[in-house]
Amino acid sequence: xxxxxxxxxxxxxxxxxxxxxxxxxxxxxxxxxxxxxxxxxxxxxxxxxxxxxxxxxxxxxxxxxxxxxxxxxxxxxxxxxxxxxxxxxxxxxxxxxxxxxxxxxxxxxxxxxxxxxxxxxxxxxxxxxxxxxxxxxxxxxxxxxxxxxxxxxxxxxxxxxxxxxxxxxxxxxxxxxxxxxxxxxxxxxxxxxx
Amino acid sequence: xxxxxxxxxxxxxxxxxxxxxxxxxxxxxxxxxxxxxxxxxxxxxxxxxxxxxxxxxxxxxxxxxxxxxxxxxxxxxxxxxxxxxxxxxxxxxxxxxxxxxxxxxxxxxxxxxxxxxxxxxxxxxxxxxxxxxxxxxxxxxxxxxxxxxxxxxxxxxxxxxxxxxxxxxxxxxxxxxxxxxxxxxxxxxxxxxxxxxxxxxxxxxxxxxxxxxxxxxxxxxxxxxxxxxxxxxxxxxxxxxxxxxxxxxxxxxxxxxxxxxxxxxxxxxxxxxxxxxxxxxxxxxxxxxxxxxxxxxxxxxxxxxxxxxxxxxxxxxxxxxxxxxxxxxxxxxxxxxxxxxxxxxxxxxxxxxxxxxxxxxxxxxxxxxxxxxxxxxxxxxxxxxxxxxxxxxxxxxxxxxxxxxxxxxxxxxxxxxxxxxxxxxxxxxxxxxxxxxxxxxxxxxxxxxxxxxxxxxxxxxxxxxxxxxxxxxxxxxxxxxxxxxxxxxxxxxxxxxxxxxxxxxxxxxxxxxxxxxxxxxxxxxxxxxxxxxxxxxxxxxxxxxxxxxxxxxxxxxxxxxxxxxxxxxxxxxxxxxxxxxxxxxxxx
Numbered sequence: 001x002x003x004x005x006x007x008x009x010x011x012x013x014x015x016x017x018x019x020x021x022x023x024x025x026x027x028x029x030x031x032x033x034x035x036x037x038x039x040x041x042x043x044x045x046x047x048x049x050x051x052x053x054x055x056x057x058x059x060x061x062x063x064x065x066x067x068x069x070x071x072x073x074x075x076x077x078x079x080x081x082x083x084x085x086x087x088x089x090x091x092x093x094x095x096x097x098x099x100x101x102x103x104x105x106x107x108x109x110x111x112x113x114x115x116x117x118x119x120x121x122x123x124x125x126x127x128x129x130x131x132x133x134x135x136x137x138x139x140x141x142x143x144x145x146x147x148x149x150x151x152x153x154x155x156x157x158x159x160x161x162x163x164x165x166x167x168x169x170x171x172x173x174x175x176x177x178x179x180x181x182x183x184x185x186x187x188x189x190x191x192x193x194x
Numbered sequence: 195x196x197x198x199x200x201x202x203x204x205x206x207x208x209x210x211x212x213x214x215x216x217x218x219x220x221x222x223x224x225x226x227x228x229x230x231x232x233x234x235x236x237x238x239x240x241x242x243x244x245x246x247x248x249x250x251x252x253x254x255x256x257x258x259x260x261x262x263x264x265x266x267x268x269x270x271x272x273x274x275x276x277x278x279x280x281x282x283x284x285x286x287x288x289x290x291x292x293x294x295x296x297x298x299x300x301x302x303x304x305x306x307x308x309x310x311x312x313x314x315x316x317x318x319x320x321x322x323x324x325x326x327x328x329x330x331x332x333x334x335x336x337x338x339x340x341x342x343x344x345x346x347x348x349x350x351x352x353x354x355x356x357x358x359x360x361x362x363x364x365x366x367x368x369x370x371x372x373x374x375x376x377x378x379x380x381x382x383x384x385x386x387x388x389x390x391x392x393x394x395x396x397x398x399x400x401x402x403x404x405x406x407x408x409x410x411x412x413x414x415x416x417x418x419x420x421x422x423x424x425x426x427x428x429x430x431x432x433x434x435x436x437x438x439x440x441x442x443x444x445x446x447x448x449x450x451x452x453x454x455x456x457x458x459x460x461x462x463x464x465x466x467x468x469x470x471x472x473x474x475x476x477x478x479x480x481x482x483x484x485x486x487x488x489x490x491x492x493x494x495x496x497x498x499x500x501x502x503x504x505x506x507x508x509x510x511x512x513x514x515x516x517x518x519x520x521x522x523x524x525x526x527x528x529x530x531x532x533x534x535x536x537x538x539x540x541x542x543x544x545x546x547x548x549x550x551x552x553x554x555x556x557x558x559x560x561x562x563x564x565x566x567x568x569x570x571x572x573x574x575x576x577x578x579x580x581x582x583x584x585x586x587x588x589x590x591x592x593x594x595x596x597x598x599x600x601x602x603x604x605x606x607x608x609x610x611x612x613x614x615x616x617x618x619x620x621x622x623x624x625x626x627x628x629x630x631x632x633x634x635x636x637x638x639x640x641x642x643x644x645x646x647x648x649x650x651x652x653x654x655x656x657x658x659x660x661x662x663x664x665x666x667x668x669x670x671x672x673x674x675x676x677x678x679x680x681x682x683x684x685x686x687x688x689x690x691x692x693x694x695x696x697x698x699x700x701x702x703x704x705x706x707x708x709x710x711x712x713x714x715x716x717x718x719x720x721x722x723x724x725x726x727x728x729x730x731x732x733x734x735x736x737x738x739x740x741x742x743x744x745x746x747x748x749x750x751x752x753x754x755x756x757x758x759x760x761x762x763x764x765x766x767x768x769x770x771x772x773x774x775x776x777x778x779x780x781x782x
Contacts, residue, residue, distance in 0.1 A: 103279050103334070106278055106279050107278070107279070107334075109273070109276070110276065110278045110357065110359060113272065113273040113276065113359035113360070114359045114360075116272060117272075117359050117360035117361065117363065117429075118360060118363060118429060118430055118432075118433035118434075119360055119361040119362075119363055119433065120360075120361075122433070122437075168270070168271045169267075169271050169272060169273065170267055170270075170271025170424070170642075171271070173265065173271075173422075173642075173646075174642060174646035174648070175646065176646075177419075177642070177644070177645065177646040178645055178646035
């Protein structure tokens with residue numbers, strides 16, 4: 001079946017150009033030979049209803065698809081931006097918390113250093129009426145069981161949660177510096193996950 | 195034909211035939227757009243950076259962020275010097291609208307004096323500068339109070355403050371920084387580059403008029419904190435040394451004192467203390483200068499150990515060889531004498547050292563010769579800066595043998611006619627304690643990098659000066675010096691001590707060893723080590739200008755007792771155990 005011809009004429013004086021509008025059923029296959037246009041009384045077993053889709057509807061469909069796509073992208077972008085902003089806010093909050101913790105650590109580190117200083121210890125010892133032993137004092141051996149009982153009673157036995165407290169000042173300082181310096185955190189506490 | 199063409203051209207642009215006009219307009223628009231695009235391209239590429247920077251300069255301000263200065267730790271990780279957060283208050287007088295009110299507010303919060311408030315008000319009113327410090331490195335809490343007031347033209351910025359948490363303990367070694375955190379003395383100066391770190395940059399947006407827009411601050415370049423230093427110093431031993439020296443200087447009425455505690459095997463300095471009596475107040479306190487390495491004095495009889503060790507090592511003398519020792523003898527037109535009068539005796543090297551005989555040790559030096567003696571002095575580290583390379587460190591004075599004049603040629607044998615620093619002298623005697631191997635003194639054990647990693651410093655350089663056999667022989671002589679010689683005051687319980695006293699003279703500005711009142715001026719010392727069977731710690735104590743009129747002027751009275759007083763603390767802190775077999779003074 002051959003579709004009807006549409007003819008268009010150039011505005012100028014040139015030759016008329018024709019364009020064939022074809023459908024999928026516009027040709028039949030005969031034997032093994034090449035496809036040839038259906039001619040004469042050769043008819044298809046069932047007539048196919050063909051129609052030309054108006055270009056306007058196709059454009060409208062495309063426009064709708066495009067609008068949906070754009071809207072989806074915009075929505076996605078908005079969601080992404082919102083999430084980024086939320087993450088940034090969270091990062092800012094965490095960074096502020098880290099800064100505050102760092103400052104608090106510095107203040108406490110200073111206090112501890114001052115309290116542990118020999119000058120302070122000597123002054124406190126004198127204030128409490130303590131005097132140097134004079135080098136002739138005797139050491140008294142402490143029974144291990146008695147010591148264990150004393151530790152248990154005072155609750156001063158170290159626990160995993162107290163591990164950081166048990167670290168020496170330099171180790172604590174290095175641990176904080178590792179975090180601050182963006183280095184891999186390697187806990188100096190054996191067997192303790194960072 | 196021409197007329198038709200003209201008519202045709204006119205017809206083409208005539209009303210009612212817009213095609214060509216549209217094309218012309220289109221072309222013009224395209225050309226214009228291309229020009230605009232080209233200009234935009236040029237602005238964004240070749241001139242982009244310049245213009246962006248120029249724009250940013252108009253509405254942003256950049257401030258340097260100070261990098262946190264590294265901490266100085268002792269060998270046990272205790273802080274000796276550290277930087278703590280603080281605030282600095284500055285003003286921009288040009289922005290301040292009410293100088294009187296602003297100055298009054300700052301005065302009330304900062305506790306300024308009336309004079310300072312008036313000065314501030316004057317600066318604010320003058321408006322001839324855009325920056326002025328009000329108070330630097332104040333407590334953070336006060337800084338926050340001022341910041342909360344939101345005063346126009348008043349800024350509060352973070353600026354660390356350097357502190358010594360242990361007070362002035364170790365100040366002589368640590369040195370100090372200036373208000374800007376730059377090292378000006380001591381370790382702070384020597385390792386300033388390492389401790390300083392790299393500053394960062396912070397940008398903030400400003401509104402017209404120069405006021406900062408809150409919340410626009412951003413770190414353009416993060417500061418990198420300085421490395422930390424881990425010294426070989428033990429803070430407890432340092433404190434104990436300083437206190438012992440202060441007590442002794444007060445007891446004697448001396449001018450000052452130095453103390454050095456050194457690990458015999460590694461050369462690590464466990465304590466290095468200098469105390470001085472203030473010329474203004476008369477109070478004795480830890481000195482700001484490290485006189486143990488900066489000052490060089492004649493060591494006196496401690497140097498006899500070097501002379502004896504060198505002669506034995508060279509085979510110039512033997513332990514059995516004896517020398518005729520009168521109490522005084524003429525050398526190079528000078529009548530030189532021992533400290534105490536005694537009959538002429540025949541003494542071997544041990545006895546000469548135990549009795550600290552000047553005459554005897556000069557006889558020994560004659561056996562080895564001046565040149566060889568000089569070579570040994572240099573090998574013991576005398577006459578050159580130590581490996582510490584401390585700021586202002588003295589090389590001491592060891593003249594070439596050919597430059598020695600008169601009786602100097604022989605008096606160098608007993609420590610007169612050359613000068614050494616305390617660290618040189620301690621290192622020289624430590625060579626004997628370390629079985630004849632000189633080990634360079636060391637003050638920095640390790641550094642801590644930006645990510646907390648510890649980097650150990652290289653071990654101290656060593657070189658053999660005398661054989662182990664000779665060193666052990668001299669050690670036994672030095673044990674006898676403590677057991678029955680001039681250093682009995684250095685004995686301690688449970689440990690055998692080896693050492694040598696020294697009483698040197700201090701040259702005066704008048705070119706003599708006497709001050710303007712005609713009195714000798716002394717520099718007394720004791721250098722010893724323990725346990726003598728396996729030396730682990732070498733300790734030098736020197737007292738500067740003990741009173742000439744008392745027995746306290748001698749090393750045996752001025753310095754040796756400090757050694758004995760300090761040793762138990764060192765033994766405790768270093769957990770030194772008495773050797774399984776202790777010779778003691780009886781079993782020597």
